[in-house]
Each structure stands twice: as C-alpha cells, then as structure tokens.
Amino acid sequence: MLAIIVALAVVIADQVGKAIVSANMELYSEAGFIPGVISFYHTRNTGAAFSMLSDKQWVFMVLSAVMIAAISWFLVKHGKRHALLTVALALILGGGIGNMIDRIRLGYVTDFLRFDFVDFAVFNIADSCITVGAVLLGVYILFFEPKVEKRLAAQKAEAASQTEAKTSAAEEAPPAEDTPAPEAAPAPAEAEEQPKND
Numbered sequence: 001m002l003a004i005i006v007a008l009a010v011v012i013a014d015q016v017g018k019a020i021v022s023a024n025m026e027l028y029s030e031a032g033f034i035p036g037v038i039s040f041y042h043t044r045n046t047g048a049a050f051s052m053l054s055d056k057q058w059v060f061m062v063l064s065a066v067m068i069a070a071i072s073w074f075l076v077k078h079g080k081r082h083a084l085l086t087v088a089l090a091l092i093l094g095g096g097i098g099n100m101i102d103r104i105r106l107g108y109v110t111d112f113l114r115f116d117f118v119d120f121a122v123f124n125i126a127d128s129c130i131t132v133g134a135v136l137l138g139v140y141i142l143f144f145e146p147k148v149e150k151r152l153a154a155q156k157a158e159a160a161s162q163t164e165a166k167t168s169a170a171e172e173a174p175p176a177e178d179t180p181a182p183e184a185a186p187a188p189a190e191a192e193e194q195p196k197n198d
Contacts, residue, residue, distance in 0.1 A: 002083065003075045003090040010094025014125040015101065018110040025112070041114040043122050046107070057103070064100045068093060082148050084140045091133030098126035 025031065025042040033039050046057045071093045079086055102109040111122040 003079055003086050003093070006087055006090035007094035007097065010091060010126065010129045011098045011101070014095070014098035014129070017112070017125050018102065021112040022110055030114075036116055039114050039116055040112050041122050043111050044108040045111050045122070046109070057107075061100075061103055064096050064103070068096050068100065071096070082140065082144055084136060084144055088133045088136035088140055091129045091136065093133075095126035095128075095130035095133065098129075099124075 021040065021042050025040065027042055027044070030039055030041040071089050075086065075089055075093070099109050109124065109126075111124045111127070113124060113128070114120070114122045
C-alpha cells in the first residue's frame with residue numbers, strides 16, 4: 001500500500017506540473033521561481049532523464065518499460081522488506097511512469113525546471129523523484145540492507161529450529177496402542193416353539 005501511495009503521488013504531481021506549464025508557458029519561454037536558485041523553463045526532451053541521449057527515444061521506451069516491470073515485480077514480492085527500500089523504489093517507479101506517460105502520449109517528455117546557479121540540464125518532477133529514489137536506494141543498500149539480511153537470516157534459522165523441534169517431538173512420541181475392538185454381543189437365543197395343545 002505504501003508503494004502504491006508514493007508512486008501514485010509522484011505520477012499525479014508530475015503530470016499536473018507538466019500540464020500547468022504546458023498550458024501557461026510558451027515553448028522555450030522562462031519564468032522566475034526562486035531567484036538565483038531555480039527557475040521555470042519550458043522545453044521538450046526526447047531522451048532519458050535530464051535530456052541524456054535524446055536521439056535514442058526507442059531505447060528509453062524499452063528500458064523504461066523493463067524498469068517499471070522489474071520494480072513492480074520486486075515490490076510485489078519484497079514490498080515489506082523495509083520501508084526505506086519501498087519508498088526509494090516507489091519514487092523511481094512513479095518517476096518512470098510519469099515520463100513514460102509523456103513518451104507514449106506525446107512522443108516527448110515535458111521539462112520545466114532549471115537550476116540557475118549551475119549549468120545543468122532542464123528536468124521535471126519525475127526526474128527529481130527518480131534521482132531522490134536512487135539516492136535513497138543507495139543509502140538503504142549501504143546502511144540498512146546488511147541489518148535486514150541479518151534479521152531475515154535469524155528469522156529463517158528460528159523457523160528452521162522450530163520445525164526441527166516439532167519433527168523430533170513427533171518422532172520421539174510413543175506409538176499409540178491399538179485398542180482391541182469390542183466383542184460382538186451374542187445373538188439372543190430364538191424362543192423355543194411351544195407345543196400345540198390338541
């Protein structure tokens with residue numbers, strides 16, 4: 001449930017942001033947001049996140065589809081492994097779906113956020129969530145995964161020990177004695193025929 005909520009929130013925020021920019025800003029126009037930090041700049045991207053390899057649109061369609069399927073499968077199988085892992089993968093999943101919607105519907109991805117203090121590619125909310133999710137995933141792998149593995153190993157060992165104890169107890173239990181079946185009651189003697197009086 002947590003993964004669904006996070007991924008859905010990312011998709012909605014991404015699509016609403018793109019719709020607002022597309023409806024209110026001309027293509028390649030810009031507008032201030034936080035002076036000296038970030039501004040709006042409406043552009044289109046036919047490549048991956050942050051406009052990488054924009055001439056290989058079909059490659060990223062395939063890669064995005066594979067990524068979305070793989071993350072969805074993992075969340076279904078291991079969604080309860082750790083909350084941080086779930087949130088990280090859900091952010092990446094939601095960002096991937098948000099950009100995939102644009103590629104399928106429009107043939108390009110709408111970008112509209114630009115850093116003013118560094119020369120960096122224009123991006124969108126989906127790209128940001130993918131990046132944040134990737135960072136959180138790295139944090140999880142470095143600092144949490146070893147602890148999770150130890151916990152799961154301890155749980156498996158405990159379960160195996162309990163199973164072995166139950167099996168041993170069943171083998172050591174004395175066999176139940178056969179209870180003799182009760183003897184059948186003798187059939188009642190037939191009444192003797194009374195002689196008839198002449």
